[in-house]
Amino acid sequence: MKREIEILDNFIRERGLRHTPQREVILRVFLSIEKHLSVDELYTIVKRRNPKIGYVTVYRTMKMLEDAGLCNEIDFGDGVSRFEHQYGHGHHDHLVCLKCGSYIEVINPEIEKLQDELARRNRFVPLKHKLQIFGTCNKCLG
Amino acid sequence: MKREIEILDNFIRERGLRHTPQREVILRVFLSIEKHLSVDELYTIVKRRNPKIGYVTVYRTMKMLEDAGLCNEIDFGDGVSRFEHQYGHGHHDHLVCLKCGSYIEVINPEIEKLQDELARRNRFVPLKHKLQIFGTCNKCLG
DNA sequence: AGTTTATTGAAATTATATTTCAATAATACA
DNA sequence: TGTATTATTGAAATATAATTTCAATAAACT
Numbered sequence: 001m002k003r004e005i006e007i008l009d010n011f012i013r014e015r016g017l018r019h020t021p022q023r024e025v026i027l028r029v030f031l032s033i034e035k036h037l038s039v040d041e042l043y044t045i046v047k048r049r050n051p052k053i054g055y056v057t058v059y060r061t062m063k064m065l066e067d068a069g070l071c072n073e074i075d076f077g078d079g080v081s082r083f084e085h086q087y088g089h090g091h092h093d094h095l096v097c098l099k100c101g102s103y104i105e106v107i108n109p110e111i112e113k114l115q116d117e118l119a120r121r122n123r124f125v126p127l128k129h130k131l132q133i134f135g136t137c138n139k140c141l142g
Numbered sequence: 143m144k145r146e147i148e149i150l151d152n153f154i155r156e157r158g159l160r161h162t163p164q165r166e167v168i169l170r171v172f173l174s175i176e177k178h179l180s181v182d183e184l185y186t187i188v189k190r191r192n193p194k195i196g197y198v199t200v201y202r203t204m205k206m207l208e209d210a211g212l213c214n215e216i217d218f219g220d221g222v223s224r225f226e227h228q229y230g231h232g233h234h235d236h237l238v239c240l241k242c243g244s245y246i247e248v249i250n251p252e253i254e255k256l257q258d259e260l261a262r263r264n265r266f267v268p269l270k271h272k273l274q275i276f277g278t279c280n281k282c283l284g
Numbered sequence: 285a286g287t288t289t290a291t292t293g294a295a296a297t298t299a300t301a302t303t304t305c306a307a308t309a310a311t312a313c314a
Numbered sequence: 315t316g317t318a319t320t321a322t323t324g325a326a327a328t329a330t331a332a333t334t335t336c337a338a339t340a341a342a343c344t
Contacts, residue, residue, distance in 0.1 A: 018290055018341050040331085054293040059332080075219040077272075079301080079331070095266045104264050111256050115275055118253070122246050123280035124237045130219075131273045133257055138265040160310050160321055182300085196324040201301080221300070221332075 001031050004070055004087050011068040022053050026061040027070070036074060036082040036103065076103075076132065097137035104137070143173050146212055146229050153210040164195050168203040169212070178216060178224040178245065218245075218274065235272075239279035246279070 008027055012019050029046050030037065037045075043058040062083050065071045072086040076096055091112070095104040111131065119126040150169055154161050171188050172179065179187075185200045204225050207213045214228045218238055233254070237246040253273065261268040 016290085020291065020341070022292075038331095052293090056293060056333085057291080060291090075217070077217040081332085093260075095261060095264055095268075097266075098269065104266065106260055106264065108256060108260055111253055111260070114250060114253050114256070115273070118235075118248055118250055119237060119275055119277065122237055122248065123283075124239075124246065124275070124277055125283065126237075126275050126277040127240065128277075129273070129275040131257070131271070133261055133266070133268045133271040135261065135266055135268040135270075141265075141267065158311095158321085162310070162322065164323075180300095194324090198302085198324060199322080202322090223301085 001028070004031055007070060007087065008065070008068055011064075022050070022057050023061050023064070025050055025053065026058055027065060030062075030065070030071065030083070031085065034085070036084050038080045038082050040080075042083070074130075093131035093133070095133045095135070095137070097140055098134050099136055099140040102137055102139070143170070146173055149212060149229065150207070150210055153206075164192070164199050165203050165206070167192055167195065168200055169207060172204075172207070172213065172225070173227065176227070178226050180222045180224050182222075184225070216272075236274045237279070238274055238276050239282055240276050241278055241282040244279055244281070 005024065005027065008023065009019060011017075012023075026042070026046055029049060030042060033045070039055070039059045039062060042062070043053075043055045046053050046058055062071060062073075066073055066083070066086075070085075070087050071083045074082050074084055074094070076082070076094075090107065092105040092107050093111070095106060097103065115129055115131075116126060147166065147169065150165065151161060153159075154165075168184070168188055171191060172184060175187070181197070181201045181204055184204070185195075185197045188195050188200055204213060204215075208215055208225070208228075212227075212229050213225045216224050216226055216236070218224070218236075231247075232249065234247040234249050235253070237248060239245065257271055257273075258268060
């Protein structure tokens with residue numbers, strides 16, 4: 001957590017931006033929850049800590065945290081963007097349960113390698129990729 | 143093309159729905175273009191053939207074609223849904239160019255297999271999956 | 285302390301997806 | 315063929331999330 005706050009402060013200083021209590025609260029709340037959160041969900045929680053913080057500030061701060069490399073916007077195709085922690089989390093893929101909405105993060109270096117090959121074979125320079133497997137999770141099978 | 147029209151007709155008959163000229167025109171236009179199209183793009187083209195057809199009819203027809211297994215909704219995360227041909231097209235992944243918006247369809251059975259394993263190891267029953275690699279295409283590198 | 289200017293937050297706007305509903309037209313059947 | 319039934323159409327309205335605007339506020343520098 002401390003390291004992430006440092007990263008934000010550096011990001012802010014380097015660009016001549018300003019440190020504000022709102023930004024710090026939003027980052028702290030975001031980091032304290034190990035879950036994918038939409039701006040709206042995050043806003044609801046942030047509001048509990050400081051009711052004066054508005055939706056748009058949360059929205060803009062998340063965009064900024066993304067630029068700072070602290071979070072990552074993900075899109076499961078349901079019309080809502082969510083954010084996940086980025087710092088200290090390597091790239092991973094998602095198994096998304098269509099019944100309960102939960103997800104599992106998975107890592108598979110072999111798949112990563114095959115993807116890079118795939119791109120290379122098509123003279124394509126990959127920047128990032130997204131692998132989502134949709135289905136039913138163990139809990140929802142019963 | 144003929145086969146797809148047949149599939150639509152069967153789908154319509156089986157469910158007690160109705161064959162309409164609008165539906166046929168929309169399907170024909172859709173099939174005639176080998177590209178991912180948004181409802182809005184498709185609507186613009188359909189309108190040229192029959193200016194009386196409305197946006198909502200295109201929208202609803204695409205949903206219907208999806209149910210009939212003739213098209214597939216895809217989401218590159220830019221807020222617009224697009225549709226691609228489904229009949230006769232096996233599952234494939236996408237290399238999406240972030241500069242020009244073009245895309246390449248690729249198939250890699252090895253990746254597919256690894257994905258199934260990944261799901262199984264997590265006691266997850268996969269239904270479908272989505273693999274998108276974002277980057278720069280060959281044309282845009284120059 | 286005063287000045288500059290980035291930031292905030294409410295409201296407005298944009299953009300796309302989706303629903304509503306009265307008019308229309310496809311199909312079944314007499 | 316004519317009529318009844320009801321799915322379909324399309325314009326307008328609505329929903330929803332993302333994004334922009336702008337006046338007031340508050341960091342940060344001198």
